[in-house]
Amino acid sequence: MKPPTDWLDQRTGYKKLLHEALFENVPGGARWRYVWGSTLTFCFAVQVITGLCLWLAYSPGAQTAWESVYFIQHEMWGGWFLRGIHHFTAQAMTVLLVLHLMQVVIDGAYKAPREVNFWAGVVLLGLVLALSLTGYLLPWDQKGYWATRVATNIAAITPIIGPGLQQVLIGGADYGHQTLTRFFALHAGIIPGAIIAFIVIHVYLFRKHGLTPKEPKKKPDAPFWPEQVFRDAVACLAVFATVLFLVIRYHGAVLDAPADPSEPFSAARPEWYFLFLFQLLKYFPGGTEIWGAIVLPTLLLVVLVAMPFLGKWKLGHRFNLGLLWSVLAGAVLLTWIAKKEDAGNPDYLTAVQAAERAADRVVALAQGPSGIPPTGAVSLLRGDALTQGPKLFARNCASCHRFGGEDGIGGVPKDVPSASDLKGFASREWLTGLLDPKQITTAHYFGGSKLKTGKMSRFVTEQISQFAPDEKTELSKALVALSAEAGLTAQHEVDLRDAALITAGREALSGDILTCTSCHKFHDADENGGAPDLTGYGSRDWLIAFISDPAHERFYGDRNDRMPRFGADQRLTAQEIGLIADWLRGDWYLPPLEK
């Protein structure tokens, strides 16, 4: 009986095909320098497999793209690993493309009759770079969003077709849903389809003309199988081992905070292999940019396409080689300069840290009890006191106030503060300092403001400093009670523990020994002396009312120093004031582990 393989062969002719594939002649025998094409094919296969699996979970759309990638990265089984492989294999492909191109030119494999195959390779190079450009946007995070904005704005300076090209590419005048649907169609459909077509052409032509042997041949000719296949397999293994190492080392690919068109991203940089172009553009002053962004790359492409003709002459081949080596060296140099400039740029480093914090924070919020609302993860950050509080404080409060000596976002304003430092506002510690005769008139409290010479400062420096021990006991009780009015999260447990002390302190606050209520209102006790109401002092409602209108008669009235009426004058919205109040009170969502 004939083996079943014969039956199948008669109907498909697979044996001939297999023979074609495996017994290609390798002139001069197997060599390590021939592996690059195979490693690229392998990488492309990895990208197809991982990409299709990512596709199963990805949803292009301004309110779903980041969210679905977040879900892949943080919720799905092995999602971070899959995404990591896709991310780092893409980087490996770029490196391997350069190696493959260099090997082809060094060995003269681009010369006649292999011109068309060389051009197919140049097209493939462009297609793979287009894949990484489009893929960078798909997570719709800050990094991808801003880098794509820059890249497409630069594409728009192409003469005549530029603006139309940009509009068609991003799907309108602005970046949004249609940018994602288009980039996704390009990334997952159109470009890979074109790559497959060109790989078929590339491999067909390669087989038609055969391998270009490196002279002198060291060994006799040998078939592709098994010696060269083995070398290719080992090279693929090395590539993949490197990819896996990077995936595990960096725990997959980075996912920044969701794209927010109104939130600038100073840490915006392209993927590292485009950094040299980014750096190059810095050297073209206004109006000449087209030379760096369009003319130079186009010229390089023209030379690349003309290389097979130039290579006919010995001098031409040397020119080709010299040019490629110079471009490579230039790219390495520019990348190094870009990295070095960034490493020495404190603003950039601060921006990177802020980006990392925002990325961690939005994940914590998404994993919190509220989850991601249908309006998208960007609204989580916009409504988060921990994220917005410092920025709002820096923009609106830090010209007078400080927060732990800083402006809220890590900067230290040059001027001396002219109002109190609000870190720990209304806490026992903060109030202890305020009521300390040595501290109240320092810049940390009332030193910089009109209040320095006010009644409260005088009361503290002249009377509290002379307090007898029993008066001091009363004061410490009152202080605990006043701080408890704020209901601070950080003091929740001590306030519960000190319930009896707080009750006594409330009486002390309204009592005759301390005479607080001769100026301040406190619950029912009210002498209406024109000082701020201490009822609910430091609580969310109290702070919101205070920030909204410090000149209200409940607070400073017409004795208000320079503090703007943020709410009454519509300088800030109610939501913004609420966010500042929550942030000052340390009131924001904390994931269980950090509590």
Added chain:
Amino acid sequence: MASSHHPVPPSGSRRDFFAKAGSIVIGAALMVVPAVSGLLVFLNPLRRRGQGGGASNAVRVAALRALPENGEPRKFPVLATRVDAWNRTPNVPVGAVYLRKVGPNEVKAFNVACPHAGCFVDFRADKNHYLCPCHNSSFSLDGRVLDPKSPSPRPLDELPVEIRGDGEIWVKFQNFRAGTKETIPA
């Protein structure tokens, strides 16, 4: 097997000509309909629909009192209705502006987007200028390109400002095409 035997290529008879021409015409016509209908959707973004990338009318951005008297610029988000394909979201940030008080009742407004490639510029109080964090373009307080080596082809884009009622600053927000010497609405 039959597949191994190719028939003799037909001669150039009149009948053959019709078959050839017919095949090509029918084949091409069959592809044209799906291709053109696809192309229409592909090119749809070229249609102009109202004001691209900005609010069509002036919007209230801030109160005059919120600006420092010394003319230092302050950044404010511009809230308007954002249209993203099928979504209309009212009252969301569509961009941001730098506002600067230049007279008792006069305010200048700049779009924060760098005219080079669209990154947002930062005002640097210590150096009293604007700096773009992407490619280091710098701009003076009045928006002019400061360092001649800056890649920005034009000054910061100024926006029309109106002071209405009790010191309210209204700005006609608009984005402009990046990378051009001329100021062209996006």
